Amino acid sequence: QSVLTQPPSVSGAPGQRVTISCTGSSSNIGAGYDVHWYQQLPGTAPKLLIYANSNRPSGVPDRFSGSKSGTSASLAITGLQAEDEADYFCQSYDTSLSGYVVFGGGTKLTVL
C-alpha cells in the first residue's frame, strides 16, 4: 500500500487529454512538500518528467504539465501520442511514520 494514491490505470486515444491524480495527506503533499513525476517506459529506469509540482526539465515536451492543490497533485498529458504509453509515478516527502521519501503506486497509461 503506497503512501501516495494513484489510479492503477488510465487510457486515452491519440490526440486526447488525460490526467493522473496523486492523492496524499497532511503529512506529505498537504504539509507543503513538492510533488515530482516520473515516466517509466517499458524495461527502462524511471525518468524525471515534472519537478516541484509544475516544472518541466529540459527536453520534456510542453504536452506534459503538473499541478498541486491541497493534499493532491495531478499530471496532465495533452495531445496523447503512442510513445506516451508508460507507467507514471508521483513522489514527495513525508514527515510521518510512513518514511522520508514516498512514491505513488504508479499509473499505467494505455494509448488506445
Place this chain on the structure above:
Amino acid sequence: QVTLRESGPALVKPTQTLTLTCTFSGFSLSTSGMCVSWIRQPPGKALEWLALIDWDDDKYYSKSLKTRLTISKDTSKNQVVLTMTNMDPVDTATYYCATGNWGSQFDYWGQGTLVTVSS
C-alpha cells in the same frame, strides 16, 4: 554529464546479505546539498524508496526496512554502497540508485540491477 551505475550480485540466497554498489560520475557527493538514494521496484510493482545518504554523511532509511539496511559512501571513489541483511524472496526487485538535491526530486537514475532472491 551525470551517470550512475548499479552493480552487485544478480542472485542471492534467502538469509544472505546483499551488497550493492552505485558508482557515479558527473557530480561530487561532497558538494553541499547533494544526495544519493537507493530505490527498488519488484517486478510489475511500484517504486519503493530504501535509503538516502547526503553530502554531510547523514543517512535516512525506510522506516519499514531500517533494521536491515546500511548505506555508506566513499567520496574518493564516487561510490555509494547499500547493504541489506536477511534477504527474502519478497526482496526480489530491480534496485536503482538515483541522485538529486536534498529534499528535492531525483534528477538522474541508474539503469537498475535485478536482484533475485532464491535458493
